[in-house]
Amino acid sequence: MQGSTHGIPIDTDKSSPIIVDLIYRLKIRDVMTSTILSCRPEQTMQDAQKLMKDNSITGVPVMVERRLVGIVSMDDVINALMTGTMGQPIEKHMSRQVIVLEDDMPLSFGISWLDKYRYGRFPVLNAKKELVGIITSRDIIVTLLLEMNKEIERFEEATSHREASTSGFHLEYTTRRFDFEMAGRLSTETKRQLKERDLPPKIIRRVAVAAYELEMNQVVHSAGGTVRVVYDGNQGRVEILAQDTGPGIPDVESALSEGFSTATEWVRSLGFGAGMGLPNTQRVSDAFSIESSPAGTCVKVTIATEERSNP
Amino acid sequence: MNISQVISQLQLQSLHDCWDDGPLSGAYTSDLMSDVMAHAKEADLLITIQSHKNTIAVATLVGARGVIVCNNRPVPEDMLAAARQENIAILVSREDQFSVSGRLYNLLRGE
Known part of the structure; x- marks a missing residue:
């Protein structure tokens, strides 16, 4: 990947090789949350809202068997609340055009897609198209901080050893x-x-x-x-x-x-x-x-x- | 007795696999970190409900091989990362410290 890729806030040609290496070396699967909460299309919007509230999350994948059919977000819940349709099935409110990431994509994709699509979360599929996780900007921030911390510690250690x-x-x-x-x-x-x-x-x-x-x-x-x-x-x-x-x-x-x-x-x-x-x-x-x-x-x-x- | 045997005998959940499976000397049960530092021994397992990054720092200092987190307490990500780096096992149990200690005592001393 050459030059500044869409949505990545650093110039990948000129930036620190450690940081650039980090966002390509880390895969989506290293960053995503693998415990996935999901709901079924026939459940009501109330069910979706309760699931989000109980787990402090803002979006839930909608599944039939192991297949992802949509995603329902806090926005959809708010719309249902305003139109008094919280009793309706989720399938009437969910987004069906779901943008997904694949688990072996580099993290740089996740970063640029968050910018490109402006969604708060992306479901993650494996090579068999099964849902294996979900990735949010929080996951990315936490992982990047931990990884950068490791790199800096390695750097500091190398410096102190020299002294x-x-x-x-x-x-x-x-x-x-x-x-x-x-x-x-x-x-x-x-x-x-x-x-x-x-x-x-x-x-x-x-x-x-x-x-x-x-x-x-x-x-x-x-x-x-x-x-x-x-x-x-x-x-x-x-x-x-x-x-x-x-x-x-x-x-x-x-x-x-x-x-x-x-x-x-x-x-x-x-x-x-x-x-x-x-x-x-x-x-x-x-x-x-x-x-x-x-x-x-x-x-x-x-x-x-x-x-x-x-x- | 080593960690992998303890995991299967006590039905613990191991949260990562960056640890040495060398022989265990014993175990120490405490939620007081200063107490752990004063009394835990090299190659011990630490039984506690203190589920935070400093527990790993203390385990590293005393040379413990792993930490058993009781009562299914959630383990924060920074604790997990520190444990991986320091090769300290994190094993989660549904049971409380009394039960885990009792069962581990029988395993280690009943050999």
Whole structure:
């Protein structure tokens, strides 16, 4: 496919090869939702409306056996409501000219067809013309975000590897309040780096636990901050420094005792904020210090990377 | 005992197939992530209702082989994507944590 294809908002000749590759490499089947709700032509518009409402969707394929005969959308429901014909069978209201996609088409088709036809969804057929899924712009957005995230992570990893010297490394991540998505990235990357250097699994786990708890603490309790991990191979130790921008811990001693928590209900519902974060961190550390004021909290952890035979 | 045996014995639904089917050391049941980090062991299965991306992060940190999501809780797409990337199995059960733990205990320790 040459030049800018109809409906794709980027120039496929000049754009980043990673992104262009993405929309051609991904197939419609990788993006579509495969659990398909459907209705039969003899059901009423009320049935269609209930199905849409119960499942928060705006269109449903109409099927006879495994054959697609039409599609009924929220627009059709609104028209039926306005004309008082909600009791009529769906077949009187559905669109019969259904634009479909095939499951092995590249995603670029899906993107351009959404623009070309202005429908909210397309049924997806396989080579045997059977309905195998449905694709919406939401499906496309979600998949593209996940895939782009993967590509960027790969890119960032390649960059950080180049900076890392053969023995030591230095990683720093920024956390934001309630950004649970990002938390865990530092500890996962730290674990990977330490594994590459063949450190004992027990040590790696202790470092990863400390880094994760400190990241989580910032996400749950602070206005945000940074967590830095420095591994010094010559000194044989990992240092973790977590520095946030407030509001500080009013009672540090209580925060260090297991079970004490100031987390909100919804944070707890995710399985965090049980008051074990700082105690867990302290338990896995060889040296642990904490300083807190309303301007911020700074936690410093040191973990020796060689299991010492003499104390 | 490995994951594929557990799947068939406990009639679990596996949501993807990017995981290693190595031997399991045991299992840990908890909905508290800090508790999991403090006590779960390498090559464990994690039994929980915490169905979100951070569960995968925690499972990865402790070296768990998989997560059994109980009570048929829906698994968000970002969790599934993270699990694929980290080779952590996601197994869904209709049953609650008590039943899954009990049955898994018999399987693992009754061998």
